Amino acid sequence: MKTIGVLTSGGDSPGMNATIRAVVRFGVKSGLKVIGIERGYCGLIDGAFKEMRFSDVAGIMERGGTVLRTSRCGEFYTPEGRAKAVQQMNRAGIEGLVVIGGEGSLTGAKLLYEEHNIPVVGIPGTIDNDISHTDMCVGVDTCLNTVVEAIQKLKDTATSHERAFIVEVMGRSSGYIAVACALATGSEAVIIPEIPVDWDALATRLFEERKRGKINCIIVVAEGAGGAFQVAKNLQDRIGYETRVSILGHIQRGGSPTVFDRILASRMGAEAVKALIDGEKCVMTALQLGKIVRVPIAEVLKEKKTLDMSLYNLVHLLS
């Protein structure tokens, strides 16, 4: 293999730049030509390619977002779109592809391999931490730190006004961000799509706690659980607190990556290039018990990542 491509796809996540840097630098040091593909699969279809040399990725490790930019590309999910992408790859001599992104991006990579026999290596990059077979995805740790910082600030004002704050976080259909951040902030409750809520029991508990002298209350809601305004509606007249809603939104996807994400990104980026050199055809790099391993993308997509319920239980046990 002489030439590889690298792209970022789907929602951006902090650490994507550190991943690109590792792919480019490990690739160049291994004697490969590395082509950066702009705007994810859309750029693959349009031939938006540029060679990336060692010095082109200097100073990007600490930057949020993705220097290659990204997209959610509908056209790529049609056979015609993928055929166009393959023509462009052939024209540029790209023999293998590193795809940094979430579940949709991995699905696209798998189709590229199955239909056109192009070797692909996926790197899980999403704040949602909803990819199976890997303990963490690139960007999760930074996102959790951003959310925790925001909740701590909300706690200050919640305490001053003796209010309840209902804080909505991202995560698509996963409650991981909500649970992890509720645990890390000592929040009173967490509401996630994976677990139905007993509204009467929750309202009674919060009301009792208020009566016993608790002066603030933070309820973290995963976006997939129905939305913070609905939660406020269900609880506000029954818990004894004045309530406010705060939706954190896309702030969760930005910012300079944490040390954890920079290291994870560097390890996974290098491993992805190694995997292509070793002749892997369709695998994803994964973090399992501290080690970087390779897992067939087919296995990854077969399984939905389950939430560790012991974390959920701890939130309520310790609040």
Ligand code: F6P
């Ligand atoms: O997958 C990452 C994510 O931020 C989800 O948590 C959220 O549901 C979605 O992307 C938002 O997508 P968009 O940036 O297209 O609004």
